[in-house]
Amino acid sequence: MNENATRIASTSDETPASTVDAGRRGFIGTAAGLSAAALVAPGVFLHSVAAAPRSEPVTDSVRWGLLIDTAKCADGCSACVDACDRENGLDLQEPHGSESKWEHQKSVWIRKVKLQDNQTGRITNLPMMCQHCEHPPCVDVCPTGASFKRADGIVMVDRHLCIGCRYCMMACPYKARSFIHQNTSGQLTAVPRGKGCVESCNLCVHRRDHGEESTACVDACAQEGHGAIVFGDLKDPDSAISQRLREIPSRQIREDLVLNTGVRYAGV
Amino acid sequence: MVKAVVRAGLLTLGLVWVALAADTALADGVKRYVVEGSPAAERESCVEPTERMRRMHMEFIKHQRISTVHEGIRGTKYSLTGCVDCHISYDENRNPRPIDQPDQFCGACHNYAAVDLNCFDCHASVPNRPGADAEAAHRAAGVVGRVASTPPQGGR
Ligand code: SF4
Ligand code: SF4
Numbered sequence: 222m223n224e225n226a227t228r229i230a231s232t233s234d235e236t237p238a239s240t241v242d243a244g245r246r247g248f249i250g251t252a253a254g255l256s257a258a259a260l261v262a263p264g265v266f267l268h269s270v271a272a273a274p275r276s277e278p279v280t281d282s283v284r285w286g287l288l289i290d291t292a293k294c295a296d297g298c299s300a301c302v303d304a305c306d307r308e309n310g311l312d313l314q315e316p317h318g319s320e321s322k323w324e325h326q327k328s329v330w331i332r333k334v335k336l337q338d339n340q341t342g343r344i345t346n347l348p349m350m351c352q353h354c355e356h357p358p359c360v361d362v363c364p365t366g367a368s369f370k371r372a373d374g375i376v377m378v379d380r381h382l383c384i385g386c387r388y389c390m391m392a393c394p395y396k397a398r399s400f401i402h403q404n405t406s407g408q409l410t411a412v413p414r415g416k417g418c419v420e421s422c423n424l425c426v427h428r429r430d431h432g433e434e435s436t437a438c439v440d441a442c443a444q445e446g447h448g449a450i451v452f453g454d455l456k457d458p459d460s461a462i463s464q465r466l467r468e469i470p471s472r473q474i475r476e477d478l479v480l481n482t483g484v485r486y487a488g489v
Numbered sequence: 490m491v492k493a494v495v496r497a498g499l500l501t502l503g504l505v506w507v508a509l510a511a512d513t514a515l516a517d518g519v520k521r522y523v524v525e526g527s528p529a530a531e532r533e534s535c536v537e538p539t540e541r542m543r544r545m546h547m548e549f550i551k552h553q554r555i556s557t558v559h560e561g562i563r564g565t566k567y568s569l570t571g572c573v574d575c576h577i578s579y580d581e582n583r584n585p586r587p588i589d590q591p592d593q594f595c596g597a598c599h600n601y602a603a604v605d606l607n608c609f610d611c612h613a614s615v616p617n618r619p620g621a622d623a624e625a626a627h628r629a630a631g632v633v634g635r636v637a638s639t640p641p642q643g644g645r
Contacts, residue, residue, distance in 0.1 A: 274564035278556070369559065379558045380611055408613045410570055415611030430561045 275430045284374035285424050286353065286455040286483035287436075288462050288471060293449035294346045294442075296335075301348050301450065304441030305331045308425060310409040314401075321402075328399035328414075330422040331438060336489070345489055348438065348450070350422035351376060351397040352474065353483030359389035359398065368419075374455075374483050377423040385417040394475055397421045424452070455483065522576060522594060529575035536566050546572075550608075569608060574616050587614035 306312040311328050331350040337343070357376045359368045367382035368389045378389075390398045398421040405415050411427035414420055425436040439452045453462030471487040473480070523529040535542045537549070549567040556562045576594035577585045586593055589609040591600040599606035 275561050276564040278560035278562060371559065371561065373561070377558075381554055381558065405611070408611065410573075410613040410617050413611040413613070418611075426561070427563075430563045 273432060275432070279371055279373040279429075281372045281374075282456065283454045284456045284483060285429065286374065286453065286462060286485065287350075287424075287439075288451040288453075288465055288485045288487065289348060290449050290451075290469070291345050291347045291486055291488040293447050294333075294348060295445075295447055295449075296344065296346055298445060298447065299333060300441040300445045300447075301438035302329075302331055302333060304437040305350075305422070308437035309412045310407070310414065313407045313409075314403070314405055323402040326402055328401060328420060330397075330399070330420070347474075347486055347489060349395060349397070349474075350438075350484065351393075352395050352480070353422075353424065355481035355483070357480065358392040358394065362388040362392040364388065371426075373429070375424050375426055375429070376421075377426060378419055378421070380413065380415065380418045380420070383418040385419065387419060389419055393421075394478055394480075524575060524577055524579075527575045535575075536571070569612055570616075573612075573614065577616055585615040589614050 303312075309330060311330065314327060331348055334347050334349045336345045336347065338345075353370075353374055353376050355370075355374070357368070357370055360370055360376065362368075364386060365382045365384055367379045367384070368376070369379060370376045385400065387400055390400065398419050400419050401414060401416050403416055408414055425433075428436065434452075436450075436452050439450045442448060442450045451462045451465055453460040455463060455466075457463060466485065469487045471485040472489060473482045473485060474489070529535070537545065550569055553565065553567045553569075556565070557568075572595065573588050577588055578593060580586050587596075587609065588594050589596040589599075589606055591597060595606060595609070598604075
């Protein structure tokens with residue numbers, strides 16, 4: 222219970238507003254504000270949160286992505302993985318009752334992969350999550366339309382439509398998706414999740430829709446002092462991520478598949 | 490013919506609600522419908538007139554979910570989170586009680602009407618997000634910052 226109280230404390234401590242995309246957000250804010258004023262009817266609650274929830278559909282004027290500098294990713298550190306678990310309530314899932322091994326299988330949205338070059342002995346650590354492909358194989362194969370790509374480049378699962386067939390898990394070249402085998406309880410309001418659906422990293426989509434500027438893993442990595450992950454808009458040439466991508470060489474994992482991933486890696 | 494049946498059905502549902510409402514009036518101080526101090530407590534009715542909410546709430550939420558999940562629209566009139574924020578009640582330890590329990594706001598009616606309620610298989614059944622609508626309600630109930638839920642009894 223205390224742990225949950227801390228969760229709230231740490232979440233509400235975050236300060237939004239960045240200098241980088243303040244201008245763009247200012248513009249969006251004005252536009253959204255105008256239409257919101259026109260739409261608000263009596264009986265509608267105006268949220269008291271600092272950053273307002275989105276009231277207009279997402280557009281393709283942005284494309285969210287991550288840049289991971291593997292040179293800065295520390296061996297043995299699991300800050301990003303832990304933060305993701307907490308942010309999305311993955312840590313709340315406890316096996317109950319059954320002996321079945323599936324009951325004990327937990328969802329993983331991000332994991333640390335360790336590569337060793339056998340010739341040289343060089344070790345590289347890279348956090349792997351859904352790569353938010355521009356041409357996502359998971360979406361191609363999904364029979365129900367549950368796997369989809371949002372206009373802003375986030376690939377996610379609509380759990381209302383997912384039938385749990387797991388085609389997408391087979392199709393994903395990055396092993397990014399997990400299936401929930403057991404009943405869940407105590408979910409977080411921001412992250413509905415339940416038995417029988419597939420799920421994966423959604424770039425903290427609830428944060429995106431509330432105008433926050435980073436993801437849980439980015440925050441945690443920065444807090445640890447590594448700063449190995451940068452989040453931002455790949456379409457904005459002035460965003461921190463675009464600037465960094467221009468500065469250092471980076472690549473996509475499995476570039477040969479030509480999926481144009483939204484997650485890029487440096488130092489691999 | 491079909492129309493008549495539907496109308497009769499709606500009428501029955503309405504009557505059920507009246508019966509339930511009478512029950513609650515008799516029940517002890519548990520605030521099952523509206524949490525004191527919440528935005529809902531200051532309003533005449535929900536986001537739509539009460540009669541409309543009783544009959545149409547599923548329609549509202551069902552259409553809402555497409556725009557929320559696919560278009561990222563979160564700041565709208567209809568929201569399941571909103572139901573939970575305004576209609577949650579608390580146990581003697583000031584812990585919010587899952588709203589889908591058979592004696593709680595959502596659970597009670599669904600239970601009575603034998604309508605399967607599985608929104609909360611996936612969605613949070615207690616308010617547990619910081620800084621949102623639930624804040625005032627929590628403050629009034631003396632549970633600021635508490636996100637713990639009473640463990641579900643029985644379960645499915
Ligand atoms: S990384 Fe996998 S889950 Fe993510 S968009 Fe690509 S194919 Fe889909
Ligand atoms: S498991 Fe769900 S999201 Fe994946 S392919 Fe099947 S229906 Fe689509």
